Amino acid sequence: MPNTHLLISWYRRSYRPLPWRQTTDPYLIWISEIILQQTRVNQGNPYYHRFIERFPTVIALASASEADVMMQWQGLGYYSRARNLHKAAQTIVAKYNGQIPETSAELITLSGIGPYTANAVASIAFKEPSPAIDGNVMRVIARYFSADDVINSRGLKKLCDNTVRAMMKDHHPGDVNQALMELGAMICRPTTPLCNECPIQPGCSSFRTGSQAVYPVPAKRAKPKNRYFVYLVLTSNNLSSQDIILKKRTKGDIWQGLYDFPLIETTNVPTDSDVYKSSLWTSLLPDFQPALSHATYLKHQLTHQTLHCWFIRQTADLIPDGIDNAEYLKIPIDLLHHYPFPRLIQRYFDQKQIKSHADN
């Protein structure tokens, strides 16, 4: 087992003084853990500050509108995290009188909280001896023992759980969890681990055999799926202002609750005739011939999907009847900053120099 004394004293000397490390407030720890789930520390840090400034307590978060929560999350990706935070905050207010539950078993019943987050919050804020096993911790333990189980496998998780639990016997559980995460992030890095600075180097099997690059054993990755989007960016010129048509993304697909544009999705690379024959096009713009060769193309990578996107911008004197309905929304273009957009749509606005952010 790794030497916990050495690990904790290294952590106390070397940890990065990130804001969520200076607190035992479960709300702040919870928010930071959710932000950092799929986001790097440098990118997540400003979002964390903005988020807790806007929603300083669980009650403030619970009483905010979903659009407001999504606005604060805009650009971070994995938007279900924001929706779940909001939902969980409402449950905490309704069921726990606004007090964050203290046990991992209760925390895990809240929306968006899995075993890792439940254990991280319970151990750091409430000293519950619950191992929080993330990718960093798995890498450290897999290398320390030269474990042959593949990353994320049940076998490796079990090994991590048993090891970390044993390490928590005589130490603050939150410190053990955080020290292992920090060691994985800063020293036992995915490539080029800094073994000569590692406090648990004595006893590390991979160091002894020079096999750090072999562990953790990777799982086979599925190839990202290609998707083909043709967006219709429809604007109209009024005398006083320009309008634009947005579409709110609904359940069952990426970006739920965010806004994009009227969309035609095809199963392969689209042709002009795919667009022209689509029901969206025939109902909205039967008199215009689309030309994909003049469209703006953006490729956008998500974890499991590669999006190939064409943006056809069409200006009409009048927005066709029926477009401003439950499905679509017609708004003045200078109010775009009131709506949350996925990163892809922000990229389009940036490229076209369309202002979609509020001035700070």
Ligand code: SF4
């Ligand atoms: S000695 Fe190297 S491989 Fe082993 S745990 Fe430390 S950094 Fe990782």
